[in-house]
Amino acid sequence: MNATATVTTINPASRKAIAKAIREANNNFDKMTAAQKRVAIAKDVIAQLGKEKYNAESGTYLQLDESLPSNKKQQLIDIFADPEMPTCTVCARGAMFCSAVRKFNDCTVGNVNGSDASNLVSSNFQKYERKFFSYKQVSLIESAFEVEPFGCYSSRQGKYDWDTGETKWSGVPEPQFPESADFKQTNYCDAGCPHCFESSTKKGKHGDFAHILSIVNQLHSGTELAIGGGNPLDHPFLMEILEAIKSRGVIANLTVNSKHLSHYGDLIDKLRQEKLVWGLGISYNKDYVADILEMMDKNTVIHIIAGVDSPMDILRLPKESKLLVLGYKEHGFGIKYAKNRPVQECLNEWRYWIGTIMRKFHTSFDNLGIKQLNIQSLLSPEVWNSHYMGDDGAFTMFLDAVTETYAVTSTKERMPIGTATLSEMFSRVRKLMSDATHSRLPLPLTVLH
Numbered sequence: 001m002n003a004t005a006t007v008t009t010i011n012p013a014s015r016k017a018i019a020k021a022i023r024e025a026n027n028n029f030d031k032m033t034a035a036q037k038r039v040a041i042a043k044d045v046i047a048q049l050g051k052e053k054y055n056a057e058s059g060t061y062l063q064l065d066e067s068l069p070s071n072k073k074q075q076l077i078d079i080f081a082d083p084e085m086p087t088c089t090v091c092a093r094g095a096m097f098c099s100a101v102r103k104f105n106d107c108t109v110g111n112v113n114g115s116d117a118s119n120l121v122s123s124n125f126q127k128y129e130r131k132f133f134s135y136k137q138v139s140l141i142e143s144a145f146e147v148e149p150f151g152c153y154s155s156r157q158g159k160y161d162w163d164t165g166e167t168k169w170s171g172v173p174e175p176q177f178p179e180s181a182d183f184k185q186t187n188y189c190d191a192g193c194p195h196c197f198e199s200s201t202k203k204g205k206h207g208d209f210a211h212i213l214s215i216v217n218q219l220h221s222g223t224e225l226a227i228g229g230g231n232p233l234d235h236p237f238l239m240e241i242l243e244a245i246k247s248r249g250v251i252a253n254l255t256v257n258s259k260h261l262s263h264y265g266d267l268i269d270k271l272r273q274e275k276l277v278w279g280l281g282i283s284y285n286k287d288y289v290a291d292i293l294e295m296m297d298k299n300t301v302i303h304i305i306a307g308v309d310s311p312m313d314i315l316r317l318p319k320e321s322k323l324l325v326l327g328y329k330e331h332g333f334g335i336k337y338a339k340n341r342p343v344q345e346c347l348n349e350w351r352y353w354i355g356t357i358m359r360k361f362h363t364s365f366d367n368l369g370i371k372q373l374n375i376q377s378l379l380s381p382e383v384w385n386s387h388y389m390g391d392d393g394a395f396t397m398f399l400d401a402v403t404e405t406y407a408v409t410s411t412k413e414r415m416p417i418g419t420a421t422l423s424e425m426f427s428r429v430r431k432l433m434s435d436a437t438h439s440r441l442p443l444p445l446t447v448l449h
């Protein structure tokens with residue numbers, strides 16, 4: 001959504017007179033039903049487009065020129081309803097906002113004027129829009145008019161050919177081993193996050209090195225391993241583990257919390273330089289944004305938890321940021337956290353803003369996030385089919401080297417590894433997934449990146 005307005009030359013006296021006339025003309029608007037108001041707003045959008053007062057363009061939610069009046073109490077209707085109003089550049093939602101302002105006198109300069117004039121994002125937009133549109137209606141409008149493919153990562157599906165040693169990317173895939181796996185190598189962590197679904201603390205144990213090696217030595221070249229914890233950087237055999245992973249041609253991606261960046265920044269740089277780590281996932285925390293930005297490169301993805309992190313804070317990140325939006329896991333400490341904190345309200349905010357976030361950022365989701373935020377409903381079948389990467393367990397699995405267990409995902413039942421090989425574990429994971437599908441049990445959906 002993008003609305004750029006320049007308001008510098010209009011005589012204040014004539015503006016006041018014009019605005020008064022417009023308010024009077026719009027008196028009927030107050031008496032309309034909610035549906036009639038929405039239609040009136042939509043008609044005004046079309047009229048302004050016709051008059052070339054709105055210039056349609058996808059972009060950030062709303063950008064206002066810095067020359068907006070400094071009086072924070074001034075009503076925006078005085079600006080947007082003025083016939084002398086300069087052209088606004090708007091996307092679908094920005095257009096709705098501007099036309100709603102033109103019809104209703106309850107939004108001030110102070111409501112929308114943030115500290116960064118080039119990228120205004122205010123929770124008041126949301127409050128204001130909700131006078132007229134539900135979040136579902138906003139989502140429908142966005143998906144109808146902002147139809148270009150979202151910045152999600154491309155999908156791929158494949159089948160390993162044991163004769164040639166190659167992966168063929170066609171047909172229905174029946175992988176013999178996971179294409180990627182989440183790998184918990186420690187339960188130690190000193191960050192103390194109240195929502196930690198792994199319940200990691202300073203008392204958490206590290207995974208046994210010999211056991212970790214036995215798993216790593218079964219991985220196939222090209223497999224992606226998302227290494228996490230706890231704080232994986234705290235494992236005493238971190239370097240040895242990463243060396244073993246690299247020597248097998250496995251792609252190591254590391255997930256760390258932004259709280260740890262200042263302490264471990266040099267170590268992370270070293271791991272990157274030595275190509276021991278390819279991708280870096282950084283768990284977002286609004287108090288550590290500067291550290292996150294300092295660590296960003298093209299292989300860095302910021303991990304966000306819907307239900308914990310505020311979408312308004314996320315919208316303030318630079319548009320070059322790559323995001324992985326994770327669903328809220330009511331698991332571990334996350335159970336108590338959900339009882340004491342407004343997780344559902346935060347998820348509702350996410351549902352409201354997710355379209356805007358997807359357009360601004362290169363965005364991916366885990367399957368829980370897809371489900372909780374109803375992402376499929378925002379996409380055309382073509383976009384969905386070309387981006388969705390499959391159900392959990394179809395190509396992925398979870399390995400816990402601390403408890404020596406494995407599962408479909410980190411929030412599903414964990415089964416003892418015992419003497420099972422990686423292929424046997426993965427086969428079991430796929431069977432569980434298949435059984436759940438056929439018995440129509442609710443399955444979490446997967447990663448869209």
Ligand code: SF4
Binds near residue numbers: 196198201230
């Ligand atoms: S969420 Fe991550 S950083 Fe926070 S306590 Fe748990 S493992 Fe540590």
